[in-house]
Amino acid sequence: MAAMRVRAAVVAAAILLAATACDNGPSRVADAPAPTAAPSASGPTAASAAAAGSASAAPADSPKGPAPSTKPVATAQGACDPVPAGSYWRADVSRLPRHPRSATYVASIGKGAALTADFGSGQWDGGPIGIPVTVAKAGTPRVPVRFEYADESDPGPYPIPRNPKIEGGPAATGDRHIIVYDPAACRAYELFDAHPAGSGWRAGSGAVYNLRSQRLRPDGWTSADAAGLPVLAGLVRYEEVAAGHVDHALRITVPRSQAAHVWPARHHAGRRDAALPPMGLRLRLRAGVDPNRFPPQARPIVRALQRYGAIVADNGSAWYVSGTPDARWNNDQLHALKRLTGADFEAVDASGLMVDRNSAAARG
Numbered sequence: 001m002a003a004m005r006v007r008a009a010v011v012a013a014a015i016l017l018a019a020t021a022c023d024n025g026p027s028r029v030a031d032a033p034a035p036t037a038a039p040s041a042s043g044p045t046a047a048s049a050a051a052a053g054s055a056s057a058a059p060a061d062s063p064k065g066p067a068p069s070t071k072p073v074a075t076a077q078g079a080c081d082p083v084p085a086g087s088y089w090r091a092d093v094s095r096l097p098r099h100p101r102s103a104t105y106v107a108s109i110g111k112g113a114a115l116t117a118d119f120g121s122g123q124w125d126g127g128p129i130g131i132p133v134t135v136a137k138a139g140t141p142r143v144p145v146r147f148e149y150a151d152e153s154d155p156g157p158y159p160i161p162r163n164p165k166i167e168g169g170p171a172a173t174g175d176r177h178i179i180v181y182d183p184a185a186c187r188a189y190e191l192f193d194a195h196p197a198g199s200g201w202r203a204g205s206g207a208v209y210n211l212r213s214q215r216l217r218p219d220g221w222t223s224a225d226a227a228g229l230p231v232l233a234g235l236v237r238y239e240e241v242a243a244g245h246v247d248h249a250l251r252i253t254v255p256r257s258q259a260a261h262v263w264p265a266r267h268h269a270g271r272r273d274a275a276l277p278p279m280g281l282r283l284r285l286r287a288g289v290d291p292n293r294f295p296p297q298a299r300p301i302v303r304a305l306q307r308y309g310a311i312v313a314d315n316g317s318a319w320y321v322s323g324t325p326d327a328r329w330n331n332d333q334l335h336a337l338k339r340l341t342g343a344d345f346e347a348v349d350a351s352g353l354m355v356d357r358n359s360a361a362a363r364g
Contacts, residue, residue: 119323127169128325190224228266236323253316
């Protein structure tokens with residue numbers, strides 16, 4: 001427990017440091033990763049169009065409505081861990097059984113497609129590479145937010161400063177995520193497709209997370225991601241890699257997904273095709289891959305994918321792993337991850353980790 005408290009403090013400090021290490025537009029243009037695919041369908045409309053009336057839209061025994069509260073997550077006094085201890089993000093999946101549909105899912109994602117770090121240093125197409133995190137300081141004003149999918153979004157106001165960091169930069173046309181980490185309140189505020197509007201903002205969807213709770217969103221609700229999961233927890237951060245270990249699962253995107261979701265996901269935005277991966281699917285890098293073949297900045301990511309895996313969170317490019325932009329990333333080292341392809345991955349059956357379908361807590 002002492003080690004976990006120290007880790008919570010380190011991760012929280014990492015986000016605070018990362019917020020000062022990057023901004024919406026580093027001045028130099030690096031040898032950047034390929035750009036992310038077209039904006040994803042994080043809102044409920046895509047799911048409704050593809051899966052109206054589908055029995056796979058939600059488990060039959062998963063009632064809609066607010067999930068029950070659970071016990072607070074223990075963290076170091078004064079620290080707020082953006083990746084809650086004891087949650088599915090922290091679960092070791094290295095020994096979980098291979099999913100019976102693993103080969104089918106991997107083939108549909110792209111067996112020959114390369115793993116790509118969708119983050120780095122410098123700029124791509126005029127904006128930072130990755131999903132930036134804005135830290136809410138004391139006195140950050142709370143502003144109204146108008147949502148396109150208001151019935152599945154947490155209402156405002158949200159603590160958004162005057163010039164928050166936006167995925168892709170202020171002029172971006174992609175997903176335009178805004179992720180606000182409030183360490184004092186131990187909350188995360190996440191917006192998808194966010195645009196300034198008068199004295200506040202308008203967004204496609206939004207979610208607020210109590211980082212000391214294991215409560216999941218109501219089943220069937222989106223978030224700032226198509227899977228209805230938090231974005232913040234799945235991001236790779238420079239400080240984690242610099243410390244030599246990434247102790248959580250990673251957010252990953254796939255080109256197409258099915259009209260179904262599995263725990264811990266709460267939402268989907270796909271088509272009726274059982275050959276496609278469902279939202280929330282856990283993917284794991286094969287144990288036979290040697291992390292020591294990779295440069296220092298790629299090595300901890302490889303190890304994390306073997307131990308914690310990746311969670312299918314959104315539709316986008318195949319095998320794109322998410323992280324925060326940071327001037328200290330070495331893009332050449334991150335590009336070494338492209339040595340890995342879909343053939344190096346397998347889907348795992350993570351159903352045994354579930355304690356309660358409405359809780360993010362994981363067994364083990």
